[in-house]
Amino acid sequence: MHPASPLVRVLQTCCRWAVFAAAALGCPQPAHAIVSGEEVSAATTSLDAVALLIGTNEQWPACAGSVAGTCVLVAPNLVLTAAHCLLQPDGLPWPELQRDFWVRFRRGAGGGVSNSFPGPGCTGEFQERRIVSISRVLGADLAVCTLESPPVGIAPIAVEYRREPVAGEQIIIAGWGFSGECLGEGNPWRLRWAGGTTAAGQQGTLLPINDCAMIPCVVCARSGGGQQGDPSVQGWAVPNLHDSGAPVLVQVACPGGSVELRVVGVVMTPTYAVGVRAWHELGGSPRLVSTLACGECAGDHDANGLTAVPDIFAFIADFMGSDARADVDGVAGVAVPDIFAFLSSWFGGCS
Numbered sequence: 001m002h003p004a005s006p007l008v009r010v011l012q013t014c015c016r017w018a019v020f021a022a023a024a025l026g027c028p029q030p031a032h033a034i035v036s037g038e039e040v041s042a043a044t045t046s047l048d049a050v051a052l053l054i055g056t057n058e059q060w061p062a063c064a065g066s067v068a069g070t071c072v073l074v075a076p077n078l079v080l081t082a083a084h085c086l087l088q089p090d091g092l093p094w095p096e097l098q099r100d101f102w103v104r105f106r107r108g109a110g111g112g113v114s115n116s117f118p119g120p121g122c123t124g125e126f127q128e129r130r131i132v133s134i135s136r137v138l139g140a141d142l143a144v145c146t147l148e149s150p151p152v153g154i155a156p157i158a159v160e161y162r163r164e165p166v167a168g169e170q171i172i173i174a175g176w177g178f179s180g181e182c183l184g185e186g187n188p189w190r191l192r193w194a195g196g197t198t199a200a201g202q203q204g205t206l207l208p209i210n211d212c213a214m215i216p217c218v219v220c221a222r223s224g225g226g227q228q229g230d231p232s233v234q235g236w237a238v239p240n241l242h243d244s245g246a247p248v249l250v251q252v253a254c255p256g257g258s259v260e261l262r263v264v265g266v267v268m269t270p271t272y273a274v275g276v277r278a279w280h281e282l283g284g285s286p287r288l289v290s291t292l293a294c295g296e297c298a299g300d301h302d303a304n305g306l307t308a309v310p311d312i313f314a315f316i317a318d319f320m321g322s323d324a325r326a327d328v329d330g331v332a333g334v335a336v337p338d339i340f341a342f343l344s345s346w347f348g349g350c351s
Contacts, residue, residue: 037179037192037237042113046261049073049157050174050191052104052117053085053245054128062102062128067117067189070175071103072247072263074159074288076150079103080276081245082268083136083143101131101145106191109152117176117189127151137284140205141268144279144286159288160250160262161277162325165207169198173209173237173267175246183241196237205281207248207265207273209237239267248273254294262293280324280332287332290324297350298328298342307350315342 040047050072056065069085086101088094105127107113112125129147136143165171174193180186199208239246248265265273279288292298301311301318318326319334326334329341 037173037194040115040174040191040193042115045107045155046157047174047191047193048105048107048154050176050247051079051106052176052189053079053081054102054104054117056100056102058097058100060100062104062130065100065102067176067242068101069242069244070177070246070267071145072245072266073103073105073151073154073156074144074263075156077147078156078286078288079131079145079147080159080247080263080266080288081143081145082266082274083141084268085245086134086136086143086145101134102128103131103145103147104128105151105154107154111153115191127154135285137279137282139282140278140284141274142266142276142279142284144284144288146286157247157249157261157263158291158293159276160264160293161275161280161288161290162327164275164277165198165248165250165264167198169250171196171198171209171237171264172249172251172261173239173243173246174249175239175243175267177242177246178240180240181238186240188242194237205275205278207275209239209248209267209271209273239270243267244269252293252295258294260293277324289330289332290327291330292328297345299346299348300350301325301342305350307346311346315346 040050050070052067053069053071054062054065055068056062069081071079071081071085074080084091086094104117106115106125108125108127110125114124114126129149129151131145132148133146134143135145172193172195174191176189176191178184178186178188179190179192196210199210244267246267247263248267249261250264251259252262254260263276265275267273276288278284297307299307299311301315315326317323319338322334324334326338326342328345329337331337
Protein backbone atom coordinates (compact mmCIF):
# COMPACT_ATOMS: atom_id res chain seq x y z
CA MET A 1 0.00 0.00 0.00
CA HIS A 2 1.22 3.48 -0.83
CA PRO A 3 2.66 5.27 2.24
CA ALA A 4 0.37 8.25 1.67
CA SER A 5 -2.83 6.18 1.75
CA PRO A 6 -5.53 7.19 4.29
CA LEU A 7 -5.32 3.82 6.04
CA VAL A 8 -1.57 4.12 6.60
CA ARG A 9 -1.90 7.71 7.84
CA VAL A 10 -4.62 6.70 10.31
CA LEU A 11 -2.61 3.69 11.50
CA GLN A 12 0.43 5.91 12.02
CA THR A 13 -1.69 8.33 14.06
CA CYS A 14 -3.11 5.39 16.02
CA CYS A 15 0.36 4.11 16.82
CA ARG A 16 1.59 7.54 17.95
CA TRP A 17 -1.30 7.93 20.39
CA ALA A 18 -1.04 4.32 21.53
CA VAL A 19 2.61 4.93 22.43
CA PHE A 20 1.60 8.14 24.24
CA ALA A 21 -1.06 6.27 26.22
CA ALA A 22 1.31 3.47 27.11
CA ALA A 23 3.92 5.89 28.37
CA ALA A 24 1.40 7.91 30.36
CA LEU A 25 -0.37 4.94 31.93
CA GLY A 26 2.38 2.36 32.08
CA CYS A 27 0.31 -0.03 29.95
CA PRO A 28 2.27 -2.93 28.49
CA GLN A 29 -0.21 -3.42 25.64
CA PRO A 30 -2.00 -0.28 24.41
CA ALA A 31 -5.33 -0.51 22.71
CA HIS A 32 -8.05 2.06 22.22
CA ALA A 33 -13.94 3.47 26.16
CA ILE A 34 -16.98 4.92 25.27
CA VAL A 35 -16.91 8.58 26.32
CA SER A 36 -20.02 9.51 28.30
CA GLY A 37 -21.60 6.22 27.28
CA GLU A 38 -24.25 4.27 29.13
CA GLU A 39 -23.35 1.15 31.08
CA VAL A 40 -24.96 -1.99 29.65
CA SER A 41 -27.38 -3.45 32.19
CA ALA A 42 -27.19 -7.06 33.30
CA ALA A 43 -30.68 -7.60 31.83
CA THR A 44 -29.47 -6.74 28.33
CA THR A 45 -28.36 -9.88 26.52
CA SER A 46 -27.96 -8.47 23.01
CA LEU A 47 -24.49 -7.07 23.81
CA ASP A 48 -23.14 -10.08 25.72
CA ALA A 49 -21.08 -10.93 22.64
CA VAL A 50 -18.95 -7.78 23.17
CA ALA A 51 -16.07 -9.07 25.25
CA LEU A 52 -12.84 -8.00 26.92
CA LEU A 53 -9.57 -8.94 25.23
CA ILE A 54 -6.87 -9.92 27.74
CA GLY A 55 -3.16 -10.52 27.16
CA THR A 56 -0.99 -12.69 29.42
CA ASN A 57 2.44 -14.22 29.50
CA GLU A 58 2.43 -17.55 27.69
CA GLN A 59 0.67 -20.31 29.66
CA TRP A 60 -0.63 -17.89 32.29
CA PRO A 61 -4.36 -17.92 33.12
CA ALA A 62 -6.46 -15.02 31.88
CA CYS A 63 -7.07 -13.78 35.42
CA ALA A 64 -3.34 -12.94 35.66
CA GLY A 65 -3.40 -10.78 32.53
CA SER A 66 -3.95 -7.18 31.49
CA VAL A 67 -6.55 -5.53 29.25
CA ALA A 68 -5.56 -5.37 25.59
CA GLY A 69 -8.80 -4.11 24.03
CA THR A 70 -12.32 -5.14 23.06
CA CYS A 71 -13.59 -7.83 20.70
CA VAL A 72 -16.92 -9.24 19.53
CA LEU A 73 -18.17 -12.79 19.01
CA VAL A 74 -19.25 -13.09 15.35
CA ALA A 75 -19.58 -16.91 15.14
CA PRO A 76 -19.79 -19.61 17.84
CA ASN A 77 -15.98 -19.80 18.16
CA LEU A 78 -14.74 -16.67 16.31
CA VAL A 79 -14.14 -13.16 17.62
CA LEU A 80 -13.37 -10.06 15.55
CA THR A 81 -11.07 -7.31 16.83
CA ALA A 82 -8.55 -4.69 15.75
CA ALA A 83 -5.27 -6.33 14.76
CA HIS A 84 -3.13 -3.82 16.64
CA CYS A 85 -4.63 -5.03 19.94
CA LEU A 86 -2.75 -8.28 19.35
CA LEU A 87 0.62 -6.71 18.52
CA GLN A 88 3.51 -5.40 20.60
CA PRO A 89 3.62 -1.66 21.36
CA ASP A 90 6.06 -1.22 18.47
CA GLY A 91 3.50 -2.74 16.09
CA LEU A 92 5.37 -6.00 15.56
CA PRO A 93 3.92 -9.47 16.26
CA TRP A 94 4.74 -11.08 19.59
CA PRO A 95 7.50 -13.70 19.38
CA GLU A 96 6.23 -17.25 19.45
CA LEU A 97 5.47 -18.63 22.94
CA GLN A 98 5.72 -15.21 24.61
CA ARG A 99 2.08 -14.11 24.68
CA ASP A 100 -1.34 -15.69 25.13
CA PHE A 101 -4.62 -13.91 24.52
CA TRP A 102 -7.91 -14.60 26.23
CA VAL A 103 -11.49 -13.40 25.77
CA ARG A 104 -13.60 -12.62 28.84
CA PHE A 105 -17.37 -12.65 28.30
CA ARG A 106 -19.29 -10.82 31.01
CA ARG A 107 -22.09 -13.40 31.32
CA GLY A 108 -21.31 -16.66 33.11
CA ALA A 109 -22.53 -20.07 32.03
CA GLY A 110 -25.22 -19.87 34.72
CA GLY A 111 -26.54 -16.53 33.44
CA GLY A 112 -25.01 -14.22 36.05
CA VAL A 113 -23.14 -11.10 34.92
CA SER A 114 -19.84 -9.55 35.97
CA ASN A 115 -19.89 -6.21 34.18
CA SER A 116 -16.43 -5.09 35.22
CA PHE A 117 -12.81 -6.15 35.16
CA PRO A 118 -11.46 -5.05 38.55
CA GLY A 119 -8.00 -6.42 37.85
CA PRO A 120 -6.39 -9.83 38.16
CA GLY A 121 -8.79 -12.33 39.70
CA CYS A 122 -10.12 -15.78 38.89
CA THR A 123 -13.58 -15.57 40.42
CA GLY A 124 -16.75 -13.93 39.16
CA GLU A 125 -19.80 -14.39 36.96
CA PHE A 126 -18.03 -14.52 33.61
CA GLN A 127 -16.60 -16.93 31.07
CA GLU A 128 -13.08 -16.90 29.66
CA ARG A 129 -11.85 -18.60 26.51
CA ARG A 130 -8.28 -18.80 25.27
CA ILE A 131 -7.52 -17.73 21.70
CA VAL A 132 -5.85 -20.61 19.86
CA SER A 133 -5.24 -18.98 16.48
CA ILE A 134 -5.07 -15.45 15.10
CA SER A 135 -5.65 -14.52 11.47
CA ARG A 136 -4.82 -11.04 10.16
CA VAL A 137 -5.21 -9.47 6.74
CA LEU A 138 -2.59 -7.25 5.08
CA GLY A 139 -3.89 -3.75 4.49
CA ALA A 140 -6.53 -3.49 7.23
CA ASP A 141 -6.42 -3.30 11.03
CA LEU A 142 -8.58 -6.40 11.43
CA ALA A 143 -8.06 -9.80 13.04
CA VAL A 144 -10.28 -12.87 13.36
CA CYS A 145 -9.40 -15.10 16.31
CA THR A 146 -10.46 -18.68 16.96
CA LEU A 147 -11.46 -19.62 20.51
CA GLU A 148 -10.55 -22.85 22.24
CA SER A 149 -14.27 -23.51 22.68
CA PRO A 150 -17.48 -21.47 22.22
CA PRO A 151 -18.91 -19.63 25.24
CA VAL A 152 -22.11 -21.03 26.74
CA GLY A 153 -25.40 -19.19 26.28
CA ILE A 154 -23.97 -16.19 24.36
CA ALA A 155 -25.33 -15.49 20.88
CA PRO A 156 -22.87 -14.15 18.29
CA ILE A 157 -23.61 -10.88 16.50
CA ALA A 158 -23.50 -11.53 12.75
CA VAL A 159 -21.37 -9.35 10.50
CA GLU A 160 -22.83 -7.31 7.64
CA TYR A 161 -20.19 -6.94 4.95
CA ARG A 162 -22.51 -6.81 1.95
CA ARG A 163 -22.71 -3.04 2.14
CA GLU A 164 -20.79 -0.11 3.60
CA PRO A 165 -22.37 2.36 6.01
CA VAL A 166 -23.31 5.69 4.48
CA ALA A 167 -22.53 9.15 5.85
CA GLY A 168 -24.82 10.07 8.72
CA GLU A 169 -26.02 6.52 9.35
CA GLN A 170 -27.08 5.70 12.90
CA ILE A 171 -24.64 3.38 14.65
CA ILE A 172 -23.92 1.92 18.08
CA ILE A 173 -20.48 1.38 19.55
CA ALA A 174 -20.02 -0.91 22.57
CA GLY A 175 -16.71 -1.39 24.36
CA TRP A 176 -14.79 -1.96 27.58
CA GLY A 177 -12.55 1.11 27.74
CA PHE A 178 -12.31 4.28 29.78
CA SER A 179 -15.23 6.72 30.07
CA GLY A 180 -13.35 10.04 30.31
CA GLU A 181 -12.79 12.50 27.50
CA CYS A 182 -9.00 12.22 27.74
CA LEU A 183 -6.95 9.10 27.18
CA GLY A 184 -7.07 6.95 30.31
CA GLU A 185 -9.47 9.24 32.21
CA GLY A 186 -12.71 8.02 33.71
CA ASN A 187 -13.91 4.69 34.97
CA PRO A 188 -12.36 1.80 33.01
CA TRP A 189 -13.33 -1.72 32.08
CA ARG A 190 -17.09 -1.66 32.31
CA LEU A 191 -19.13 -2.54 29.25
CA ARG A 192 -20.68 0.67 27.87
CA TRP A 193 -22.48 1.62 24.72
CA ALA A 194 -23.22 4.88 22.95
CA GLY A 195 -25.42 5.74 20.00
CA GLY A 196 -24.01 7.91 17.26
CA THR A 197 -23.61 8.44 13.56
CA THR A 198 -21.02 7.96 10.90
CA ALA A 199 -19.40 11.18 9.73
CA ALA A 200 -19.50 12.81 6.36
CA GLY A 201 -16.40 12.20 4.29
CA GLN A 202 -14.58 9.14 3.14
CA GLN A 203 -16.42 5.84 3.40
CA GLY A 204 -15.18 2.43 2.37
CA THR A 205 -12.35 0.61 4.09
CA LEU A 206 -12.12 3.37 6.71
CA LEU A 207 -15.33 4.33 8.47
CA PRO A 208 -15.22 7.81 10.07
CA ILE A 209 -16.98 7.96 13.43
CA ASN A 210 -18.46 11.46 13.80
CA ASP A 211 -16.08 14.45 13.63
CA CYS A 212 -13.73 13.83 16.53
CA ALA A 213 -10.06 14.59 17.07
CA MET A 214 -7.47 13.84 19.75
CA ILE A 215 -5.34 16.77 20.89
CA PRO A 216 -4.59 14.67 23.14
CA CYS A 217 -8.01 14.94 24.77
CA VAL A 218 -10.99 13.71 22.77
CA VAL A 219 -12.86 16.81 21.59
CA CYS A 220 -15.99 16.25 19.54
CA ALA A 221 -17.60 18.93 17.45
CA ARG A 222 -20.35 18.82 14.89
CA SER A 223 -20.40 20.97 11.81
CA GLY A 224 -21.02 24.54 12.91
CA GLY A 225 -19.75 23.98 16.44
CA GLY A 226 -20.94 22.32 19.61
CA GLN A 227 -18.59 20.56 21.99
CA GLN A 228 -19.03 17.16 23.56
CA GLY A 229 -21.39 17.55 26.52
CA ASP A 230 -23.35 20.35 24.87
CA PRO A 231 -27.02 19.32 25.40
CA SER A 232 -27.76 20.36 21.80
CA VAL A 233 -25.35 17.69 20.54
CA GLN A 234 -26.92 14.26 20.79
CA GLY A 235 -25.87 10.86 19.62
CA TRP A 236 -22.09 10.96 19.51
CA ALA A 237 -20.25 7.68 19.87
CA VAL A 238 -16.68 8.41 20.95
CA PRO A 239 -14.17 5.64 21.73
CA ASN A 240 -11.27 6.05 24.17
CA LEU A 241 -8.42 3.93 25.53
CA HIS A 242 -9.08 0.15 25.39
CA ASP A 243 -12.01 0.49 22.97
CA SER A 244 -9.93 -0.63 20.00
CA GLY A 245 -11.62 -3.64 18.46
CA ALA A 246 -15.04 -2.53 19.78
CA PRO A 247 -17.76 -3.34 17.25
CA VAL A 248 -19.50 -0.65 15.22
CA LEU A 249 -23.09 -1.88 15.07
CA VAL A 250 -26.20 -1.09 13.03
CA GLN A 251 -29.76 -2.04 13.92
CA VAL A 252 -32.00 -3.89 11.47
CA ALA A 253 -35.74 -3.55 12.08
CA CYS A 254 -37.62 -6.83 12.38
CA PRO A 255 -41.34 -7.58 12.02
CA GLY A 256 -43.13 -7.04 15.32
CA GLY A 257 -40.95 -4.14 16.36
CA SER A 258 -37.84 -6.02 17.47
CA VAL A 259 -34.36 -5.33 16.08
CA GLU A 260 -31.27 -7.32 15.17
CA LEU A 261 -27.75 -6.02 15.51
CA ARG A 262 -25.11 -6.37 12.81
CA VAL A 263 -21.36 -5.68 12.97
CA VAL A 264 -20.23 -3.34 10.18
CA GLY A 265 -16.78 -2.43 11.50
CA VAL A 266 -14.41 -2.34 14.46
CA VAL A 267 -12.88 0.66 16.20
CA MET A 268 -9.19 1.32 15.52
CA THR A 269 -8.82 4.94 16.73
CA PRO A 270 -11.19 7.40 18.42
CA THR A 271 -12.18 8.71 14.97
CA TYR A 272 -12.03 5.75 12.62
CA ALA A 273 -13.18 2.17 12.30
CA VAL A 274 -12.28 -0.46 9.74
CA GLY A 275 -15.20 -1.78 7.68
CA VAL A 276 -15.71 -5.53 7.97
CA ARG A 277 -16.08 -5.69 4.19
CA ALA A 278 -12.34 -5.10 3.88
CA TRP A 279 -11.74 -8.53 5.42
CA HIS A 280 -13.32 -10.22 2.41
CA GLU A 281 -12.07 -7.82 -0.25
CA LEU A 282 -8.49 -8.28 0.97
CA GLY A 283 -8.73 -12.08 1.11
CA GLY A 284 -9.11 -12.58 4.85
CA SER A 285 -9.53 -16.13 6.10
CA PRO A 286 -11.60 -17.62 7.67
CA ARG A 287 -14.46 -16.04 5.76
CA LEU A 288 -17.15 -14.32 7.80
CA VAL A 289 -20.76 -15.15 7.04
CA SER A 290 -23.08 -12.21 6.38
CA THR A 291 -26.58 -13.60 6.90
CA LEU A 292 -29.74 -11.80 5.83
CA ALA A 293 -31.30 -10.13 8.85
CA CYS A 294 -34.97 -10.30 9.67
CA GLY A 295 -37.06 -8.07 7.48
CA GLU A 296 -34.55 -8.25 4.60
CA CYS A 297 -35.34 -9.93 1.31
CA ALA A 298 -32.70 -11.28 -1.06
CA GLY A 299 -34.97 -10.71 -4.05
CA ASP A 300 -35.21 -6.97 -3.35
CA HIS A 301 -31.58 -6.45 -4.31
CA ASP A 302 -31.81 -2.68 -4.69
CA ALA A 303 -33.61 -2.39 -1.31
CA ASN A 304 -36.44 -0.20 -2.60
CA GLY A 305 -39.19 -2.35 -1.12
CA LEU A 306 -40.17 -3.98 -4.42
CA THR A 307 -39.11 -7.08 -6.35
CA ALA A 308 -38.86 -6.06 -9.98
CA VAL A 309 -36.71 -6.51 -13.08
CA PRO A 310 -34.12 -3.89 -11.98
CA ASP A 311 -33.30 -6.16 -9.02
CA ILE A 312 -32.22 -8.88 -11.46
CA PHE A 313 -29.88 -6.56 -13.35
CA ALA A 314 -28.47 -5.17 -10.10
CA PHE A 315 -27.82 -8.66 -8.77
CA ILE A 316 -26.19 -9.83 -12.02
CA ALA A 317 -23.88 -6.82 -12.05
CA ASP A 318 -22.81 -7.46 -8.46
CA PHE A 319 -22.42 -11.19 -9.05
CA MET A 320 -20.29 -10.75 -12.18
CA GLY A 321 -18.13 -8.30 -10.28
CA SER A 322 -17.85 -10.68 -7.29
CA ASP A 323 -19.27 -7.89 -5.15
CA ALA A 324 -20.07 -8.93 -1.58
CA ARG A 325 -23.63 -7.65 -2.04
CA ALA A 326 -24.30 -10.70 -4.22
CA ASP A 327 -23.54 -13.03 -1.30
CA VAL A 328 -27.13 -13.81 -0.27
CA ASP A 329 -27.17 -17.53 0.56
CA GLY A 330 -25.70 -17.33 4.08
CA VAL A 331 -22.47 -19.04 3.01
CA ALA A 332 -19.36 -16.88 2.82
CA GLY A 333 -18.25 -16.05 -0.71
CA VAL A 334 -19.96 -15.18 -4.00
CA ALA A 335 -20.72 -18.41 -5.90
CA VAL A 336 -23.37 -20.15 -8.03
CA PRO A 337 -25.61 -21.07 -5.04
CA ASP A 338 -26.14 -17.32 -4.51
CA ILE A 339 -27.84 -17.17 -7.92
CA PHE A 340 -30.36 -19.83 -6.93
CA ALA A 341 -30.93 -18.18 -3.55
CA PHE A 342 -31.58 -14.83 -5.22
CA LEU A 343 -33.91 -16.22 -7.90
CA SER A 344 -35.89 -18.23 -5.36
CA SER A 345 -36.43 -15.11 -3.30
CA TRP A 346 -37.20 -12.94 -6.34
CA PHE A 347 -39.83 -15.30 -7.75
CA GLY A 348 -41.33 -15.73 -4.30
CA GLY A 349 -41.63 -11.98 -3.86
CA CYS A 350 -41.00 -9.93 -0.78
CA SER A 351 -43.88 -9.25 1.57
